[in-house]
Structures are given as C-alpha cells and as structure tokens.
Amino acid sequence: MKRMFKIGWLVLAIGLVALAVGYLNHGDRDVDFHNGRPQIQQQASWQLTNRRFDKIDLDVATANVKIRRGAAFRVSYRGLNKNKPTVEKKGRHLVVKQEASGGDGFFFNVHGFDDQLTITVPRDAQINGSTIKLDSGNLSVDGVNLANTRIDVASGNVDLDNLTLDGGQTELDSGDFTAHRLRTSGYYRVNNDSGDNEVHADGIDGYRLQTTSGDNVVNGHDRDQDTVEDNMTANNTLELITQSGDNEYDY
Numbered sequence: 001m002k003r004m005f006k007i008g009w010l011v012l013a014i015g016l017v018a019l020a021v022g023y024l025n026h027g028d029r030d031v032d033f034h035n036g037r038p039q040i041q042q043q044a045s046w047q048l049t050n051r052r053f054d055k056i057d058l059d060v061a062t063a064n065v066k067i068r069r070g071a072a073f074r075v076s077y078r079g080l081n082k083n084k085p086t087v088e089k090k091g092r093h094l095v096v097k098q099e100a101s102g103g104d105g106f107f108f109n110v111h112g113f114d115d116q117l118t119i120t121v122p123r124d125a126q127i128n129g130s131t132i133k134l135d136s137g138n139l140s141v142d143g144v145n146l147a148n149t150r151i152d153v154a155s156g157n158v159d160l161d162n163l164t165l166d167g168g169q170t171e172l173d174s175g176d177f178t179a180h181r182l183r184t185s186g187y188y189r190v191n192n193d194s195g196d197n198e199v200h201a202d203g204i205d206g207y208r209l210q211t212t213s214g215d216n217v218v219n220g221h222d223r224d225q226d227t228v229e230d231n232m233t234a235n236n237t238l239e240l241i242t243q244s245g246d247n248e249y250d251y
Contacts, residue, residue, distance in 0.1 A: 048075040048087045053094035056119065057131045060085065061100040063115035064156075065134060067127070067141040070120035079115030100135070138175075147185075157195075164203075177240075184236045192242040199240065201251040206231030208239040209247040217248045 052073050058065060062083055075096060077084055085098035098117070114137070121127065126145040131152070138156040141163060148167040151158060157175040166185035170177060172192045183203035190197055196214075201207075208229035209216040216228045228247075231237070240247045 042081060043079060044081060045076065045078045046084060048077055048085065048096070049089065049094070050074050051089055051094075052092060052125075053089070054092040054125070054127075055129050056094045056096065056127055058096050058117075059131075059133050060096070060098045060117060060137060061135045062137055063098055063117040063134075064137045065117045065119070065132070065139050067119045067121070067139075067144050069123055069143045072120070072122060073125075074118075074120040076118045076120075077116070078118075083115050085117060162202075176245075182238075184238050186235070187237050187239070189239040190241065192240075192245060194244045195242060196245040196248070197240040197242055198248040199238065199250070201238070201249065204236055204238050204251060205234030206237040207249055207251070208232050208237070209249060210239070210241045211245065211247055212242075213244045214242060214246040217246065219250055 050073055063077070063079060063085070075087060075094070080101075082101045083098060085096050088095040088097075096117070098115075121144055126147055127149055128147040130146070130149040132139060132149060133152045134154065134156055136155045137153075138159065139151065139153055140159045140161075142161045143163060145164045145166065146168060149165075150168050151170040153171070153175055154173045155175060158170060158172060158177045160179040160182060162181040164183040164185055165188045167188075169188065170190045172190075172195055174194045175192075176195045177190050177192055177197045177199075179199045181202040182199055183201075197209075206229070207218075208227070209218070209223075210227045212226070216223045216225060218228060232239075238249075240249065
C-alpha cells in the first residue's frame with residue numbers, strides 16, 4: 001500500500017511539473033522528460049527529400065504513413081521534433097527510418113496529435129520491390145500502384161484506394177484492412193491476425209476468404225462458412241485471411 005502511495009505522489013509531482021512548465025512557456029505544451037528534466041516538445045513540419053526514387057523501405061515506429069499521387073517526388077513529415085525520421089538515399093533506393101523516441105518514459109501529449117509521414121510520387125511512377133513496416137500507426141495508400149511490396153503493420157489499419165497490387169503481400173497483427181477500387185495483378189494475399197478485412201474489388205477475377213472466428217460476407221450475403229472461394233485458378237486473384245475477424249468482399 002505504501003508503494004502505491006509513493007507511485008501516486010510521484011505521478012502527481014510529475015503532473016504538477018508538466019503543468020508549471022506549460023504555464024511558464026505561455027500555454028499548454030507537450031512535455032517530455034529527459035534525465036529527469038522536462039523539455040518542451042513542439043510540432044513542426046519538415047521536407048525530408050524531394051529526390052526521385054523507385055524503391056522505398058520504411059521502418060516507422062509511431063507515425064501514420066500516407067502514400068499518394070502528386071506533382072513530384074517528395075517525402076515530408078509533420079510531428080514532434082524528437083520523432084523526426086531519418087532518410088538515406090542509395091541510388092534510387094530510399095530508406096526512411098523512424099525509431100522509437102527515448103526519454104524517461106514520461107510524456108504528456110496535451111494536444112493529442114499524431115505524427116504524419118507523407119510520401120508523394122508522380123502519376124507516371126509506381127513503388128516496386130519495397131518494404132513498408134509500421135509498428136504503431138496507420139497506413140493509407142491512394143492511387144499509387146505497389147509492385148512486389150511487402151506491407152507489415154503491427155498495430156494499426158491499412159487503407160488502400162484505387163490501386164493495383166502486383167506481387168507482395170500484407171501482414172497485420174492488430175488492425176483492419178480496407179480497400180476500395182482494388183485491382184490485383186497475379187495472386188495477392190492479406191493475412192490478418194486480429195482484425196477485419198474489407199475489399200471492394202475492381203478487376204479481380206477470383207477470391208478466397210478464410211476466417212477462424214468471424215463471418216465471410218460476399219456481395220452483402222453471409223456465406224456461413226469458415227472458407228469461401230471462387231475461381232482461384234484465374235489470372236488475378238485475392239486471398240483474405242483473418243484469425244479473429246470478418247472478411248467482407250464485394251465485386
């Protein structure tokens with residue numbers, strides 16, 4: 001019981017320090033503690049690179065990632081300065097890494113914002129032979145085709161819109177996979193450990209749905225089977241697997 005009181009007083013003291021720091025710096029600010037000392041963390045924007053790339057490897061700890069079409073190649077970041085990713089260019093291979101920030105384990109996020117990494121590619125380009133890995137964040141890809149690209153998301157959602165998946169695969173540990181106007185070139189698999197898969201297809205010839213604990217719904221109808229498939233010998237197919245969740249597929 002005494003230990004609990006000590007912990008309570010410690011948390012209260014840290015809170016009072018954070019409040020005092022925010023007040024003395026003219027308002028409510030996000031506070032991080034390094035070596036026991038409070039430091040103000042401010043949100044800002046950075047353009048990390050505008051050089052052309054064909055292959056990109058992302059290893060992101062906390063940021064949400066958005067990949068979209070635009071006028072030119074660009075990688076930009078908005079968030080806390082302590083979480084700013086590093087960028088390394090090897091020819092046309094771009095490596096972007098965001099490591100988990102350090103500190104003493106105490107961080108007061110007053111505004112509740114999330115870090116955002118935005119990757120823009122021109123309309124005549126696609127991402128090929130890449131790896132997209134997120135530890136704690138959501139991935140959104142809009143209008144950018146992914147070829148031979150592996151997506152691995154530990155705790156977050158994957159949202160795809162109006163694109164073609166050519167080779168590669170998607171793995172999710174805890175989150176939902178959602179795709180609209182999705183096309184496949186060849187076979188593509190989504191493997192989800194704990195979450196729902198929802199796909200609205202636009203150019204997929206065959207499908208296979210499998211769930212251990214959930215429903216398989218095709219064109220709005222619950223098929224009441226653990227595994228449902230149709231035309232998987234076709235050229236362009238999609239497999240949706242979830243251990244604990246539902247599969248919903250429309251075509």
